Amino acid sequence: MARSLDEQIKQALESETVFSAKDTMEMWNAIEGELFEKETNRTGIKPAKQKRGKKRIVLFMAVAASLLIAFGTQTSTGSAMIDKVKSIFAPEKDVTTKIEGSDEETKLNLHEGKKAKYVLYVDEARYKFLTGEASDKVVLKEALPEKYPSVEMEIKQVENKEPGAAIEEVKATLAKEYGGILRTEEVSYPMKATLVTAKGKGTEWNTPLAKVYVMSNGGSGSFVITQTLFLEAEEGHGARFDEMLKEFYIVE
Structure with a gap:
C-alpha cells in the first residue's frame, strides 16, 4: 500500500x-x-x-x-x-535519477489529484500533470512524433474494489491488449504495491510495454497507476515515472 x-x-x-x-x-x-x-x-x-x-x-x-x-x-x-x-510539504524537491547509467538532477513540483485524494511530485521540465473526473495523467510536455508509441502515466482510484479484484481486472485487460502478461509481482520500489507488467510481441525498440501498480487506497478501494511505454523508453521515461511515484502520498 x-x-x-x-x-x-x-x-x-x-x-x-x-x-x-x-x-x-x-x-x-x-x-x-x-x-x-x-x-x-x-x-x-x-x-x-x-x-x-x-x-x-x-x-x-x-x-x-x-x-x-x-x-x-x-x-x-x-x-x-x-x-x-x-x-x-515542500512545493519543490530536487532528486537524482539514474538514467541509463548516468545521474540526472531533476526538480519535482507538487501536485494534487482532482478527485482522488493524493499528492504527487511531477517533473515539470518534461511532463504535464492533467487532472480529470475519472483519472489524472502525467503526459509528455512535448509530444513525440507519430512513429513513436504513447508514453504517459495514468493515476486512477477504483472505489469499492479492493486490490485483489483490481489486479485480476488489470491482468484481464492487459492480456487482451498486449497478448499476455510478462509477470505479476509484489514490489517495494518505487512504492509498496503489486506490479503487473505486459509487453507486446517482439523485441523491437518500439514494442509497446505497460507497467501497472495496484495498491489499497486505505479503505475499500484501490489505486491503479498505469505506465504506458515502449521498450526503448523504459530506461528513460519509465525511470522518471518511478522517481515520481516514490513521492506519491495518499492524503485522505
Missing part, C-alpha cells in the same frame, strides 16, 4: 531527531486539539473525525501551528519538528 501522509509525517518526525515518549504524546495531542478547536468552539460539539484531504497548505499550517503550541519556535525540539514537517 502506498504510504499515507500521516505515516510520512510520523516517520519524518521520528527520524534523525530523538524525541521522548512524552514529547511524542504532547505533539499528537496538540495536533488533534488544533485541528478540532474551531469546529468545537463553533458548534459546542467535537466532531468524531476531522475530514482530511484539504489543500496541502491548510493542512501544513494546522500541523505547524500545533507544533508551535506544543513546543514553541525557541526550543530545539520544536524547531526541529517544524523543519521536518515542512520538508514533507
